[in-house]
Amino acid sequence: MSERASDAMARVMPFVPLAWLAVLFIGPLVMTIVYSFANATFGGVQLAFTLTQYNQALSGFYLTIFLRTLEFAGLGTLLCLAVATPVAYVIAQKAGRLRPVLLVLLLVPFWTSFLIRTLAWETLLAANGPIRDALNFLGLHHGLLNVLDTKTAVFIGIVYGYLPLMALPLYVAFERIPASVIEAGKDLGTGRVLTFLRVTLPMARPGLATGMLLTFVPMTGEYIIPSLLGGDKGTLIGGLIAGQYLDSLDYPLGASMAVLILLVLGAAVVVLTRVSRGFDPEPIP
Numbered sequence: 001m002s003e004r005a006s007d008a009m010a011r012v013m014p015f016v017p018l019a020w021l022a023v024l025f026i027g028p029l030v031m032t033i034v035y036s037f038a039n040a041t042f043g044g045v046q047l048a049f050t051l052t053q054y055n056q057a058l059s060g061f062y063l064t065i066f067l068r069t070l071e072f073a074g075l076g077t078l079l080c081l082a083v084a085t086p087v088a089y090v091i092a093q094k095a096g097r098l099r100p101v102l103l104v105l106l107l108v109p110f111w112t113s114f115l116i117r118t119l120a121w122e123t124l125l126a127a128n129g130p131i132r133d134a135l136n137f138l139g140l141h142h143g144l145l146n147v148l149d150t151k152t153a154v155f156i157g158i159v160y161g162y163l164p165l166m167a168l169p170l171y172v173a174f175e176r177i178p179a180s181v182i183e184a185g186k187d188l189g190t191g192r193v194l195t196f197l198r199v200t201l202p203m204a205r206p207g208l209a210t211g212m213l214l215t216f217v218p219m220t221g222e223y224i225i226p227s228l229l230g231g232d233k234g235t236l237i238g239g240l241i242a243g244q245y246l247d248s249l250d251y252p253l254g255a256s257m258a259v260l261i262l263l264v265l266g267a268a269v270v271v272l273t274r275v276s277r278g279f280d281p282e283p284i285p
Contacts, residue, residue, distance in 0.1 A: 173207025
């Protein structure tokens with residue numbers, strides 16, 4: 001290959017990923033935004049500039065589902081954070097030789113289909129399922145287990161499904177904190193709990209922000225878990241958007257819902273990015 005051809009290829013190569021990004025991401029995003037301002041026809045779209053679809057998406061039943069989605073995503077993220085924080089801290093700071101084993105156990109669910117794992121919870125949480133039998137045997141519950149098709153079942157599935165996405169960034173953040181810093185906090189008279197809250201947790205803010213983004217963002221569009229475990233109590237915006245595109249063929253309304261979710265996610269990304277800025281711990285020599 002000649003030198004001129006090599007130079008030309010070197011100049012073109014950086015634009016290849018940009019082209020893929022434009023085709024696979026920017027293009028569909030632009031079309032979604034354009035459709036959100038259009039008018040719906042019978043099975044089609046009439047391009048226009050109207051806010052009718054946004055008014056409909058932010059009123060009545062659709063507004064209720066939109067707010068419910070944010071509630072589910074927010075509470076689900078906080079529940080994942082509450083469970084993942086001690087798990088990640090123990091693995092990073094206390095596990096010792098068991099650390100690789102615990103990390104593998106944390107990642108094992110990712111080796112199985114997400115749909116199959118959710119269906120497994122549908123079996124476990126059934127009215128006469130294994131969890132009911134175990135609780136009855138321990139004397140903690142009597143009769144049928146009425147958890148399936150409730151918000152509780154959805155939150156259980158969400159925490160189970162997204163826990164690794166929260167725990168892994170926290171593990172990395174906790175692992176990078178020098179042990180000498182934690183010991184210094186204890187030597188200054190601060191107890192274990194206060195040392196964790198005042199020293200360890202603030203230094204792990206990048207991991208906190210990353211974990212919250214990795215869980216909150218996909219939770220807002222979650223479709224499988226609410227459908228299988230929540231019944232009519234698990235109807236979220238992801239299911240509504242899918243229904244508008246696949247069943248009602250109301251593309252403008254579905255597009256407007258998607259744009260509203262994207263705006264919320266953009267705001268969340270900005271806030272969490274600002275929160276995590278400037279909290280990258282550096283090793284002490």
